[in-house]
Amino acid sequence: MHTKVLFLFIVNNAFASTLQSLSYRPHEYELRPSAGSSWGSWGDSEFCPENSWAAGFQLMNEPSCGDACDDTSLNGVKLFCVSKTSPGVVEVTSKKGGFGGWMGVHMCDGVDSFITGIQFKSERETKVASKHLDETAGNNVNMACSHGPIMPGDGNEFGDWSNFEICPENTAVCGLRTMVEEPQGIFTDDTSLNQIILYCCDYF
Numbered sequence: 001m002h003t004k005v006l007f008l009f010i011v012n013n014a015f016a017s018t019l020q021s022l023s024y025r026p027h028e029y030e031l032r033p034s035a036g037s038s039w040g041s042w043g044d045s046e047f048c049p050e051n052s053w054a055a056g057f058q059l060m061n062e063p064s065c066g067d068a069c070d071d072t073s074l075n076g077v078k079l080f081c082v083s084k085t086s087p088g089v090v091e092v093t094s095k096k097g098g099f100g101g102w103m104g105v106h107m108c109d110g111v112d113s114f115i116t117g118i119q120f121k122s123e124r125e126t127k128v129a130s131k132h133l134d135e136t137a138g139n140n141v142n143m144a145c146s147h148g149p150i151m152p153g154d155g156n157e158f159g160d161w162s163n164f165e166i167c168p169e170n171t172a173v174c175g176l177r178t179m180v181e182e183p184q185g186i187f188t189d190d191t192s193l194n195q196i197i198l199y200c201c202d203y204f
């Protein structure tokens with residue numbers, strides 16, 4: 001093997017072994033934007049590798065399917081973790097629903113710009129413990145970065161926006177957890193993603 005090729009092989013393997021998502025990482029704060037519903041259960045938390053933070057996101061969304069079918073809107077959220085010192089991107093996601101597909105990738109503008117805030121759009125649960133004919137729960141997410149403009153999500157329009165929840169100073173988003181309703185079958189209304197938590201870790 002050529003020396004340069006061998007060197008690259010070793011370097012790539014070193015990054016591959018260090019850039020792994022984590023099931024726990026010490027964090028300073030949780031961003032939990034208000035949500036109109038709470039069907040389903042929380043998935044596992046997933047965190048960016050040490051010394052990396054979320055610099056982008058992507059939504060799993062089911063486009064509106066019209067009056068005669070069962071809409072679910074938002075089904076999942078993915079974060080893209082970036083380190084200031086090593087190349088490569090690690091994806092983290094918590095629990096996901098089974099409807100729709102992945103939308104566009106939204107990345108913070110500029111060098112060393114990381115996600116620091118979230119706003120969540122969801123429909124208000126109309127009755128406790130009993131659904132209307134077609135509820136959708138979570139619909140869309142906007143995120144703010146440490147530098148640059150707010151990144152609008154490409155989910156659906158149903159429901160109302162929460163306030164923007166922002167990480168404390170000197171922290172940035174480093175992980176997430178989602179509450180998702182399990183598939184309900186053909187005769188029962190589905191909602192998929194209902195709530196989201198983002199974690200803020202020390203940023204240096």
Ligand SMILES: [Ca+2]
Binds near residue numbers: 070072133135191
């Ligand atoms: Ca529905």
Ligand SMILES: [Ca+2]
Binds near residue numbers: 184185186189
């Ligand atoms: Ca259904």
